[in-house]
Amino acid sequence: MAYGAGPCPLREIGPGQWLIVGVGAGSLAEAQAALAPGFALSDQTHGRVRLSLAGPRAADLLAKGTAVNLALLPEGAAAQTLFGHIGITLARTGPEAFELAVLRGFALSLWDELILLGREYGIEARIA
Structure with a gap:
């Protein structure tokens, strides 16, 4: 492998x-x-849950909760950061795609926060 x-x-x-x-x-x-x-x-x-966030407004949504300059985060790169008060590992997986890894105990709170902040962008939540 x-x-x-x-x-x-x-x-x-x-x-x-x-x-x-x-x-x-x-x-x-x-x-x-x-x-x-x-x-x-x-x-x-x-102990960790991974969430995917993709679409033309994904970076706009993430910018609401993190101080990472997403324009400077190249594809394949990751950063340890906060989303609001929740510690995450944020990775860019594509031009408009991101992965958020979070401790399992905070996953539902992060999910709820993403849904709340994403309403203005018409966010859709799916379990894959």
């Missing part, structure tokens, strides 16, 4: 820290073996 591309992109979240996101076919032990010995992995799937 290749990490950093395809179904398992890397999200740099700080100096020397990355999240491997996506659907992987292997186990954590297999992933650890595939990476250099200097890497340590920790499974975060039980």
Whole structure:
């Protein structure tokens, strides 16, 4: 399995820290073996929820809740930030597409906030 591309992109979240996101076919032990010995992995799937936000007004909606300058966030890049009072990992996944990773306990609050702030843009909520 290749990490950093395809179904398992890397999200740099700080100096020397990355999240491997996506659907992987292997186990954590297999992933650890595939990476250099200097890497340590920790499974975060039980504690985080990923939300997608896409469309021509996605950046406008996100700008209401975060101080990240989205015009300067290139595709594939990520930032640890706040959305309102909620800590998130915000990644640009396409020209008009973003991914928000949030601690599971805050996911519903973030969802509700996105729906509330997105009403003026005609936001649609779907569970994929």
